Amino acid sequence: MIRLAGVSQTFQARSGAVEALRNINLTVAEGEFIAIIGRSGCGKSTLLRLVAGLIKPSTGEVAVGGTQVVKPRKDIAMMFQRPALLPWRSVLDNVLLPVEMFGWKRSEHRERAEELLDMVGLAGFHRKQPHELSGGMQQRVALCRALIQRPKVMLMDEPFSALDALTREELSTELQRLHMDLGATTVFVTHSIDEAVLLADRVVVLSPRPGRLRRIVDVNIPRPRSLGHNAYLEEVARCSAELHELLLTPDGPPVAPQTHAVTPQAQRPRQRV
Numbered sequence: 001m002i003r004l005a006g007v008s009q010t011f012q013a014r015s016g017a018v019e020a021l022r023n024i025n026l027t028v029a030e031g032e033f034i035a036i037i038g039r040s041g042c043g044k045s046t047l048l049r050l051v052a053g054l055i056k057p058s059t060g061e062v063a064v065g066g067t068q069v070v071k072p073r074k075d076i077a078m079m080f081q082r083p084a085l086l087p088w089r090s091v092l093d094n095v096l097l098p099v100e101m102f103g104w105k106r107s108e109h110r111e112r113a114e115e116l117l118d119m120v121g122l123a124g125f126h127r128k129q130p131h132e133l134s135g136g137m138q139q140r141v142a143l144c145r146a147l148i149q150r151p152k153v154m155l156m157d158e159p160f161s162a163l164d165a166l167t168r169e170e171l172s173t174e175l176q177r178l179h180m181d182l183g184a185t186t187v188f189v190t191h192s193i194d195e196a197v198l199l200a201d202r203v204v205v206l207s208p209r210p211g212r213l214r215r216i217v218d219v220n221i222p223r224p225r226s227l228g229h230n231a232y233l234e235e236v237a238r239c240s241a242e243l244h245e246l247l248l249t250p251d252g253p254p255v256a257p258q259t260h261a262v263t264p265q266a267q268r269p270r271q272r273v
């Protein structure tokens with residue numbers, strides 16, 4: 001589904017060239033959920049922007065569904081750290097914004113927008129303004145806005161990092177459920193190992209800048225996953241030990257170029273809405 005082949009990214013700054021990513025080779029299977037972690041400035045967000053088609057790689061190729069990504073596409077949605085809702089539009093109208101931008105008919109997508117809002121616990125809030133919602137509720141709206149276009153690929157750049165711990169935990173659990181139901185291929189950037197283990201099939205570790213593929217750690221827990229379940233706690237401990245060792249020894253060798261993706265873990269049947 002997603003393939004990065006020999007991808008490097010260098011930006012030109014006043015102080016000179018800044019190499020953000022170096023020789024990234026990564027394949028993500030259809031329906032797979034991967035998490036990306038690494039130190040600040042290692043190129044995690046740059047990698048997402050490349051897959052989204054917001055920037056072009058300096059070298060290498062990014063492809064989704066076998067087609068090279070050269071610009072933003074309707075089948076790829078991105079969710080950022082902040083909800084970035086338009087304050088003069090209602091909750092429902094914010095969710096429908098991509099529909100208008102793509103030139104689709106609002107009437108054909110209104111029912112889906114309402115269903116998505118209900119799915120994330122915002123029934124009764126369709127006509128509210130963003131300032132009437134909590135931070136967690138605003139991020140739920142932003143999630144619905146990304147899902148309204150029925151994306152094949154979801155890119156999520158630390159979407160819960162600004163939230164309190166309880167709300168973050170709640171939304172992470174909600175995202176796990178939505179992923180199982182809707183099945184979009186998902187790339188999720190986070191600094192939280194616990195969050196990565198809860199959500200991901202694999203955790204991709206990037207080295208400090210320039211970001212290189214340092215290690216890919218498999219998460220061996222069937223879904224649905226529970227924060228308090230023994231298997232989850234054991235896997236968090238295992239992955240934490242391995243990931244902390246990687247993050248504390250940043251100068252080790254990168255992984256060998258990846259030639260294939262793993263098959264996502266077995267999930268319950270998905271229902272498209």
